[in-house]
Ligand SMILES: Nc1ncnc2c1ncn2[C@@H]1O[C@H](COP(=O)(O)OP(=O)(O)OP(=O)(O)O)[C@@H](O)[C@H]1O
């Protein structure tokens with residue numbers, strides 16, 4: 001009896017802790033979402049209350065009078081293409097490292113591992129010079145290349161762990177069935193690591209979407225700005241209209257949240273893969 | 278269907294010499310089993326034939342054409358792996374049809390062939406399932422089906438039944454034998470299961486340490502093993518060995534003295550031993566006669582003390598010690614009235630016994 005009560009207490013404490021941390025995480029997001037529907041007067045008059053109505057004026061303002069849609073589009077282009085490029089090249093690199101024996105395989109994987117440890121930002125000046133000489137400054141393509149290169153080490157690291165765990169007989173079997181090496185990779189092996197692809201994708205998409213540093217340095221023309229960068233100018237312009245600001249922030253956060261919700265099952269499956277056989 | 282020939286095949290992994298100068302012919306329609314202890318190179322040899330590993334030297338022919346430089350798919354072989362290696366994200370039908378799809382076969386043809394194979398293996402109702410929704414035996418059948426669909430010249434099996442439980446294994450063994458008859462195919466089968474080897478094979482290849490020890494029909498290996506290794510490896514429980522001395526060698530044979538004073542003349546034509554050599558005398562458990570019972574005859578006998586008795590109902594196994602000869606196993610049919618501690622006479626007939634020289638070769 002005593003024991004049971006203890007177990008109950010522990011469970012309750014755990015729930016309280018979990019609920020508490022959930023609120024701590026969700027409340028600011030909730031506030032942001034709600035404030036996006038409020039007018040400036042409402043925000044200052046009753047900052048913690050719910051909005052009077054689902055008033056979309058702030059969003060209309062953003063959509064019609066600001067450059068935020070343009071920023072949103074730029075960020076989407078950069079993030080989607082970077083992640084796609086990253087997953088394709090990362091999968092190929094990880095596949096070569098983890099499935100084939102060749103001279104220098106260890107060297108190559110060490111090279112990627114080193115990329116995990118070295119902060120790219122330290123090399124910003126040579127990087128800038130290099131991008132400049134390639135004409136990629138103030139160009140979304142430049143950002144895409146930087147992000148792809150920057151995220152490659154972690155992607156290779158995540159994917160090669162999963163690829164290494166796939167049984168060799170599967171590959172042999174496909175070989176006996178006559179499939180080419182490329183076909184084995186694309187049709188047999190890679191479909192089996194989709195959870196890992198989702199992990200690597202989300203893990204890298206979030207910082208790319210949110211990145212402020214590289215656009216700040218490489219992007220100059222306003223129409224090439226990404227969202228995180230664009231929002232700062234927007235902050236300057238709209239520092240008097242908080243409702244519009246919050247609506248902008250909501251728009252910035254929304255895509256990643258949606259992607260995450262859609263893929264969360266696979267994400268979690270991937271995170272716990274191998275934990276239980 | 279086709280004949281497979283290996284000539285002087287060697288395989289080295291770096292400095293490790295795994296397959297050593299193998300010469301072997303597998304005839305058309307033959308069911309050949311590779312047996313040998315773990316690590317002797319059975320799987321490696323099979324993978325060399327399949328083309329999954331490259332040979333270091335030698336030559337492999339299938340159907341009269343040299344194949345050792347060809348990719349696996351172009352050798353006309355199909356392989357069934359120990360882990361089944363089914364593609365988890367494909368349905369049973371897709372798994373079975375994959376090779377044909379890769380070969381750009383017509384969709385209708387693929388469909389028909391998959392259905393035919395499924396029919397043979399009783400898989401028709403599972404064609405739309407994924408492998409994870411199948412039992413072990415069904416998965417095994419899908420793996421076999423995948424091989425059948427391709428209509429290969431040679432089937433290669435690497436311990437295909439070792440993941441199944443005992444009952445299913447017996448069932449699949451019979452099924453495979455039937456399949457071999459129906460398809461009239463050339464099959465090479467790797468196992469370390471005695472019973473599988475003895476019951477399924479037309480011809481057994483005994484391997485040790487990357488070398489062929491003996492090739493022959495199951496009963497030939499059982500009755501006339503070439504050497505001590507084969508004698509000890511084929512047959513279960515294993516043959517009993519007794520170290521002795523060749524006292525003299527004459528036209529009549531080799532006079533052997535065992536410990537404890539047992540003496541007999543082992544008849545043979547080409548002894549290959551000389552007086553004073555250490556020899557080993559071998560008798561299978563089922564060839565002893567205990568206390569005068571059984572068909573072992575009485576060309577000689579040892580006195581043994583029983584230290585364990587296993588009664589299986591239809592048969593009885595006795596475990597005995599006799600002087601420095603320890604752990605002798607003797608088989609008796611029926612339930613024998615013998616108990617632990619009994620001292621019994623274990624007789625043998627020379628016609629069913631074996632003698633091995635100091636080099637381990639059979640003396641016949
Ligand atoms: N890729 C490899 N690199 C180095 N050595 C290898 C390799 N593959 C196999 N070997 C070695 O070759 C020997 C034979 O291996 P193989 O798998 O053919 O044995 P086996 O007879 O199939 O054994 P088992 O009955 O346990 O399956 C072993 O000693 C093994 O360590």
Ligand SMILES: [Mg+2]
Pocket residue numbers: 319320321
């Ligand atoms: Mg093996």
